[in-house]
Amino acid sequence: MRAVIADSHVGRRPGDEGPFLEALETARRRGATGITLLGDVFHFFIALRKFETPAIAAFLGAARRLAAAGVPITYVEGNRDFFLRGSYAEDAFAAVGDEQVFEAGGRRFLATHGDLLNDRDRAYRFWRFLSKNRVSRAAASLVPRRAATRLVWKTEARLYRSNFKHKTHLPVDTIRRFARRRFAEGIDVVLLGHFHKPWSETVNGGRVEILPAFVEERRWMEIGEDGATRLVGL
Numbered sequence: 001m002r003a004v005i006a007d008s009h010v011g012r013r014p015g016d017e018g019p020f021l022e023a024l025e026t027a028r029r030r031g032a033t034g035i036t037l038l039g040d041v042f043h044f045f046i047a048l049r050k051f052e053t054p055a056i057a058a059f060l061g062a063a064r065r066l067a068a069a070g071v072p073i074t075y076v077e078g079n080r081d082f083f084l085r086g087s088y089a090e091d092a093f094a095a096v097g098d099e100q101v102f103e104a105g106g107r108r109f110l111a112t113h114g115d116l117l118n119d120r121d122r123a124y125r126f127w128r129f130l131s132k133n134r135v136s137r138a139a140a141s142l143v144p145r146r147a148a149t150r151l152v153w154k155t156e157a158r159l160y161r162s163n164f165k166h167k168t169h170l171p172v173d174t175i176r177r178f179a180r181r182r183f184a185e186g187i188d189v190v191l192l193g194h195f196h197k198p199w200s201e202t203v204n205g206g207r208v209e210i211l212p213a214f215v216e217e218r219r220w221m222e223i224g225e226d227g228a229t230r231l232v233g234l
């Protein structure tokens, strides 16, 4: 069984990582042989040592212990994850990337966060590019921690305004267009986070499922060996 956890947004308050770490352990106890994190695990995760918070250190420790116990974690990056690829933290995970494809019960699943579905949102794509490339990573490593943190919070406020309509009204047409394209490539089920609103629909014989945000509902998805999906909670 694979557990998929979306949008836990840890780090809004000191010490708020408890339920998320408990969910990782619960997934292992329930028999998960792999865990997929579907982005936005932290409110911000800047994967440079000087930005490491106690919550990030605890999470990386848990990820390494789970991997050693036979439950590797795949980290699908969200819009709040920065510079994870190639970082000191990357080896805590089986893989880090924008997407994960896996199979269960003869069905092919595609897991991706969901902020990149709209290829027409050029301003957003430009920000994502700027915020994730090597140059900005080098810049982040040079500026003092407080200045970098302030910049990230300010940009997040701006992004929140530009993303607002996506969050209040689910961009269903964009989601369907994305799903149809991936179904044509042989994917059977598309799993998304990001929208903080559980939703699912059958499109052209394939299935799209938006997972609930763990931060709000304390629920996540399990995918059985037979390919069946179900939501479980703490």
Ligand SMILES: [Mn+2]
Pocket: 039, 040, 078, 079, 080, 113, 115, 193, 194, 195
């Ligand atoms: Mn997101």
